[in-house]
Amino acid sequence: MVGAGVVGLTCAVRLLEAGHRVDVVARDLPRETSSAVGAAFWYPYRALPQDRVTAWAATSYAVFDAIADTDPESGVRMVPGTQVFAGAAPEPWWAGAVPRLERTRDVPAGWGEGLRFTTPVADTSRYLDWLAGRVEAAGGTITRLNLGGLPTEGLVLNCSGLGARLLGSDRTVVPVRGQVVHVEQFGLDRWWLDEAGPTYVVPRAHDVVVGSSDVEGEWSRTPDPVATEDILERAARLVPAVRGARVLRHKVGLRPVRPAVRLERAGDVVHCYGHGGAGVTLSWGVADEVVALVERRPASARPSG
C-alpha cells in the first residue's frame, strides 16, 4: 500500500481488521504529510461527487463520534460550531451526513445567518500517531520509501494523494495550497467557519487552528507572511480574540484536489486519492469501500455466464 497520510492509514486499519496483510510504504511519514497540516475538522470541502462524498462523510461522522466517545487518546473530540453566511443560510448539499443542523441568527456582525452543528475535530498531532499505532498493533508495517512508480507485485493500494500525478499518471489531481496559523488556546470551545477564504477558527485541547487559504496550482510549502496577516485579519472578524492571541506556529499543506475523488479498482491496483479539502472527513467512509474493492475478485477470475 502506498501512502501514510490520513487516507492510507485509515484504509490500512480497516484492511488489517478485515484480516489482510498490509505493508505501507510512503515517501513522507504521517507527521510530514499534508494530512498533518489541517484543522482536521469534519466538513466536506472541495471534494466531489456530491452523492458519494455525502455517503462517505456520513460513515466517517459516525465512526469519529464513536472514537471521541471511547478513546480520548485518539485526539478526536466532538465540537459544536457555526458556519456563517452573508445572507440566509442555504441547505448544504451534504446535510444528510450530519445528525442535526440548526439555523441561527446568533452570528458576528457582518454576517446574516448561520448553521449550527456539531462536528468531529481530530487533533492531527495525536490522531495520525494513534492511527499509525493501530496499524502497527494489528501487525501492519510502515516504511519510508520514495517510489518512482507503483509496485508491480501483489495487490496495490494507491493512497498517494498528489503523488498520483506520478504514480497514477494522473494530471487531473492538482495541489491547492492551504496555510494555517496555530495560536494559543484562549478559552475557545466552539468553531466558526466562513467558506469564503476559507476562514475558520477551530479549537483543539491545547491550541486553536486559524485558517486558511486556497491557492490552486501552488506547490510551495513555505509559509507566506502576507497570507498569515490576511488569515488572522479575516479570522479576527469572526472571533475577535484571535487578534491578541500568541502565534505558536505556521503550517502549509497541499490539498490533493481532483474533479472527483478516484476510488476504483483497475486490475490489481485500487486507487483511492483526490480527497481535496476533506481527506479526514471522508477517511472512514472510503476505507470501507476500499476493503470491499480489495475483496472483490478481479473480472478475469470471475466465472462467466
Ligand SMILES: Cc1cc2nc3c(=O)[nH]c(=O)nc-3n(C[C@H](O)[C@H](O)[C@H](O)COP(=O)(O)OP(=O)(O)OC[C@H]3O[C@@H](n4cnc5c(N)ncnc54)[C@H](O)[C@@H]3O)c2cc1C
Ligand atoms: C490547510 C489545510 C487544511 C485542511 N483542513 C482539513 C479539514 O479540516 N478537514 C479535512 O477533512 N481535510 C482537511 N484538509 C485536507 C486533507 O488534509 C487532505 O484531504 C488529506 O491530507 C489527504 O490525505 P491523503 O492521505 O490522501 O494525502 P497525503 O496526506 O498527502 O498523503 C499522501 C501520502 O502518499 C505518499 N506519497 C506520495 N507520493 C509518493 C511516492 N512517489 N512514493 C512514496 N510515497 C508517496 C506521501 O509521502 C504521503 O505519505 C486540509 C488540508 C490543508 C492543506
